[in-house]
Structure formats: structure tokens, C-alpha cells
Amino acid sequence: MGVSERLAAATSLTSSLEILTQRGTMDKGGLADWDITKDSLTGSSPLVRRMINGVSGPRTTTVLHVGRVAVCVGMLLPGNSRWRGVGSLYLGATSALLGPRHHYGGEGSDQVATLVQVATGTARLVPSPAAKDALLWYVALQANLSYTVSGWVKLLGRPWRDASALGGVMRTRTYGHEGMFRWTQEHPRAAKLLTHGVLALECLFPLAYLRDGKLTRPVIASAAAFHLANGYFMGLGRFATAFPSMHPLVAYTSAPRTHPAVAGRDDRAVPAAFALLAGGVAAAVGTAVQRRLRVTEGWHTSRTLTTRHKNQLQYEVYSPGDDRQPVVVLASGLLSTSEHYAWIAQRLCHETRYGVITYARAGYAGSRRKAATPFYLSESVDDLVDLVNGAVAPHRKVILIGHSIGGELARRAALVLGDRIHGIAYLDSSHPDQFNRAGNTVAKPLAGHFTAMSRALRLGTGILLNRPAGIGELPQNYQKKAFAQYADSRMWEAARREWKAVQDDFRTFSGQLGRITGVPGLVISAQRTVDRSPEQLLMHRELADAHVGAPTECAVIEGASHEGLLVNNRYANQVTDRVISFFGDLDQRSKATGPDRFVTLKKEALK
Structure with a gap:
């Protein structure tokens, strides 16, 4: 849990430092001009709008980010006290509040860091061991879901199946890398192997739980390497720490219960999650059938x-x-x-x-x-x-x-x-x-x-x-x-x-x-x-x-x-x-x- 906390804190630290060094974007007409960005809250409740408006002034935003930097530095230090839980919750809460404020600068890494911080922070503070394990299982299951869904969605697209996606991304100005793009063109077979390898990693990420966790290390090592590559080639530096912050909890939950490090782990969250999944699937099927009937029957x-x-x-x-x-x-x-x-x-x-x-x-x-x-x-x-x-x-x-x-x-x-x-x-x-x-x-x-x-x-x-x-x-x-x-x-x-x-x-x-x-x-x-x-x-x-x-x-x-x-x-x-x-x-x-x-x-x- 400490490793996850520190990786998530590193993600938040990088995010807040980037914003503090680019405070001009909050000025009138800037990318983070609140007079423009607040339009994204049009459909939110009055209470939510009031809360976010209250922290979205340039001075208040700056103070919160300075506080986040200080807490992040503290979270990176050694220690195992309950105060780390308070720090994680502060980072998670302020990320949620400031998310709309930086609507045009945020990314998926911030959402992952927030998820880890809220779960680990709460786990630090709750007294029940079963509740702690349920929270850690929650993050691990979210990790499996994020990789698996991402992979199978990519599989639906022809560019990923024919392996043209990697070259297509690398040739873009926003996320591309000229050297990597040239490599994909000069080595099409290797590029195809790499693309399909990424697909296999994401689609089959849950294999980390097979054979009593013997596949865990190669799976999460491959995933970490994937995110490091994203950081270098695509300029998504925070990805290199955000998604790997979930990996220690994947390792914890995939280890066999006979392992001394996880002795007494409560795994009741897994059948509960599958029960919820089954209920969700049934609801999805029922909704789809009802909508199909509504579509085809027309009006009276x-x-x-x-x-x-x-x-x-x-x-x-x-x-x-x-x-x-x-x-x-x-x-x-x-x-x-x-x-x-x-x-x-x-x-x-x-x-x-x-x-x-x-x-x-x-x-x-x-x-x-x-x-x-x-x-x-x-x-x-x-x-x-x-x-x-x-x-x-x-x-x-x-x-x-x-x-x-x-x-x-x-x-x-x-x-x-x-x-x-x-x-x-x-x-x-x-x-x-x-x-x-x-x-x-x-x-x-x-x-x-x-x-x-x-x-x-x-x-x-x-x-x-x-x-x-x-x-x-x-x-x-x-x-x-x-x-x-x-x-x-x-x-x-x-x-x-x-x-x-x-x-x-x-x-x-x-x-x-x-x-x-x-x-x-x-x-x-x-x-x-x-x-x-x-x-x-x-x-x-x-x-x-x-x-x-x-x-x-x-x-x-x-x-x-x-x-x-x-x-x-x-x-x-x-x-x-x-x-x-x-x-x-x-x-x-x-x-x-x-x-x-x-x-x-x-x-x-x-x-």
C-alpha cells in the first residue's frame, strides 16, 4: 500500500507543479480561464457548482496546489502512520474538486491517482481488516477492468487489428514521436508484433491471477514498461507513475493466500464483485431488450x-x-x-x-x-x-x-x-x-x-x-x-x-x-x-x-x-x-x- 501511495503522490506532485509553473493559463483568455471552463458544469447540481466555484478562483486554486505539493512531498517520505491516510484523502478530494477547474488540462492519469488515493487513504483509516482488504481489492479489480476493457475496445477497431494504429499515433503532432514513427515504417513486422503484443497484454491482463500468481510479475512488469514507453514517446509522463500505482495492489491480491505476506487476506470482495457484475449484465440485457422493443414497435x-x-x-x-x-x-x-x-x-x-x-x-x-x-x-x-x-x-x-x-x-x-x-x-x-x-x-x-x-x-x-x-x-x-x-x-x-x-x-x-x-x-x-x-x-x-x-x-x-x-x-x-x-x-x-x-x-x- 505504501508503494501505491507514493506512486500516486508522485503523479499528483507532477500535476500540481505543472499547473503552478503555468499559472498564466488561468488568466483571462487562457486555457484554464474559469469564465470559459465553468460552462462544463452547466448540467451539474447547484451544490456541486457552488463547491467548485468556491475553489476555482486563481488565488484559491494556487493555495490548494501549493498545499498539494507539500502533502505529496510528505507522502514520498518513509513512514507508515495513519496520517498518510489523511494525506491521501486530501489529495484525492482536492483532485476531484480541481478536476473541473483544469478540465482542458487533465487526463486519465489524474483519475487513476485519485482512485488510488481515495481507496488507500480510506484503507489506512478504517479499523476493520476486512474493509481494508475490500478497498485494496477494489483498486485491483479496477486495474484489471481498465486494462481488459481498453484492450477489447481496441480489438474492435481495424487499425489495431491490422497494426496500423501504432504508426498512426506516432505520426500525430500531439502524441507522436518522429523517430518512433520512422521505426514503424522501416520495421513493419516488428511494429505489428509490438502492436499485437500491447493488445494481448491489455486483453489478457487478468492472467496475472492464474497459477497462484506466478504470472503476476511478468504481467505487471510488461504493463509498467508500456506506461514508461507512453511517457517517453507520447509525452504522457504522469502515466509512468499513475497506472503502476495500482500494480502493487494487483500483486497483493494475486498472491496465494498461503503466502506469508497476505496471510489472513479477506477475499469476499471477489464473489461480491462477480455478483454485482452478473446483476449489471442482467440489467444491461434487460435494458437492451426493452429499448429494442420500444424502437421497433413505433408509435400507436x-x-x-x-x-x-x-x-x-x-x-x-x-x-x-x-x-x-x-x-x-x-x-x-x-x-x-x-x-x-x-x-x-x-x-x-x-x-x-x-x-x-x-x-x-x-x-x-x-x-x-x-x-x-x-x-x-x-x-x-x-x-x-x-x-x-x-x-x-x-x-x-x-x-x-x-x-x-x-x-x-x-x-x-x-x-x-x-x-x-x-x-x-x-x-x-x-x-x-x-x-x-x-x-x-x-x-x-x-x-x-x-x-x-x-x-x-x-x-x-x-x-x-x-x-x-x-x-x-x-x-x-x-x-x-x-x-x-x-x-x-x-x-x-x-x-x-x-x-x-x-x-x-x-x-x-x-x-x-x-x-x-x-x-x-x-x-x-x-x-x-x-x-x-x-x-x-x-x-x-x-x-x-x-x-x-x-x-x-x-x-x-x-x-x-x-x-x-x-x-x-x-x-x-x-x-x-x-x-x-x-x-x-x-x-x-x-x-x-x-x-x-x-x-x-x-x-x-x-x-
């Missing part, structure tokens, strides 16, 4: 339609509307639910006489992909065309509204539907040339991320997911259904399939967009999207220019993000205002002459 008003590809589409008729008015069909984006349209769909139902329909593409919600052929983007276009022809009365026209990739599907469907289209609204739409334009290259393949998430969720890890902020902005009665889809593997698998098809399709695009004659077009962009890539604004303009012989309009919603156009009530209302105004005023617009208009919406424009 859900309907289904079978397309030419044998896909079964689940759709909702929010409102049938006036039989003489068009029907609005809302197409969602990639990895997005039809519930994301809740704000817009509700207003269209209450403030217009349009019919309103939302639907889930094949693989989303209760829609099922039954097609036996490889997936291409044209399949989703055909499904949308079949939905319009099957769910909308033949005499009624259709207004297609598409967000992100849904906008591109709507554009292509309009080329097929012809006279049935009353108009199209593109909401921060994709453009088939976006991967070929400068500044619009894909930073990293999302397909791998979608695959990893799908696999992880199939293992029942959805119970660990937090509700995304975007889903939390939807109307209350839609949030549970949307989150159930987000936490279900089916949607991630559908997104992976669609993303690959989008990449393959868009990368082959060359030439002009197909002309849509006589169909009005409304193009709405999110300001954050066009700020990040001005080229996107030009492509959105091209979507409007593809509509000939009919009124078009472009608009930018100031302050809105790509997803915020739909889920944020304020921005969704602005979008709905534009849609109602544009299509409600088509008769007057059709008489207008001159160039198309470009409108930038200010924050107060639609109050």
Missing part, C-alpha cells in the same frame, strides 16, 4: 409500407391535412431519427392545412431492410419514391423536406416524381460534390466508428450511454423514443451501411446537378456549418440554382448547428417560419422576376 399510430426492394418502411401520419393541400414528407439525416423533426412537424400540423408524414429509412426504428442486393444510395431514393406513391393520395402533391443526407435523397426523388412535387426544402443538405471540394474532405472514416458502436451496443453497453444533448432538446414526449434508437445497435449498423454508400456515391460525382424544372426550392443553411466550411455555402447555392423555372430562396440561420436546426426549439421555429412563409406565398413568388434572393436570418428576424 405507426403504419408500414413495403417498397419495390421488399423493405418495410415504418411511417407516421402526423396530420392528414386538407385533402386539397399538399402533403409534407420529412426525410431525416444520417444517424438521425424521424423524432428529430418533432418541433417542425408539430407546428406544421397546427399552423398549416398540409398533411405531414415522417418516416424511418430501412434499418432505422421499426423499418426493416429486406433487400437481398448490396446497398446503394439509389435504394433509399426508390424507397422514398415508393413511400410518396403509396402513402399519399395520387391527386395530392408533395413537399419534400430533407435534412443532411435526407436533402440529397429528396432532390433525387424529385427527379423521379416529376409533377407530384410541389416543392423541396433543403435543411443544411448534403451535396454530392462535398467530398471532392477543397475543405470538405472526410477527416476520418466514420464507418469504423459506426461499426465499433454497433458491436459494442450488441454486447449490451447501451446501458452506459448518456443521453446526447441534442436528444435532450426535443419535446419531452419524444426524447425516450429517440434515445432508445440512439442506444440500439440497429441504427448504428444502418448508419454504417449508408455512410459507406454515400462515400462511394459522392466520390464518383462529376458535373452539374440535374435540373429540377418548375419546382420551387428553399435552401436553409446552419451558420456553424458554413462558418466551418465556406465552400458549403456555395454548394447550397448550387442546390437552389438547380431549380429552374420556379422561385427559389436561400437562408442562413444564425447561430444554428447542423443538428440544432431541428432539435433546438428556437432554430426549429425559425426554420418552420421560413417553410410556412415560402410555400404559403408561392403564388406571389412565382410572379417575381430578377435574380434569386439570398437572405441571411438574424437572431431577431423571426421573433
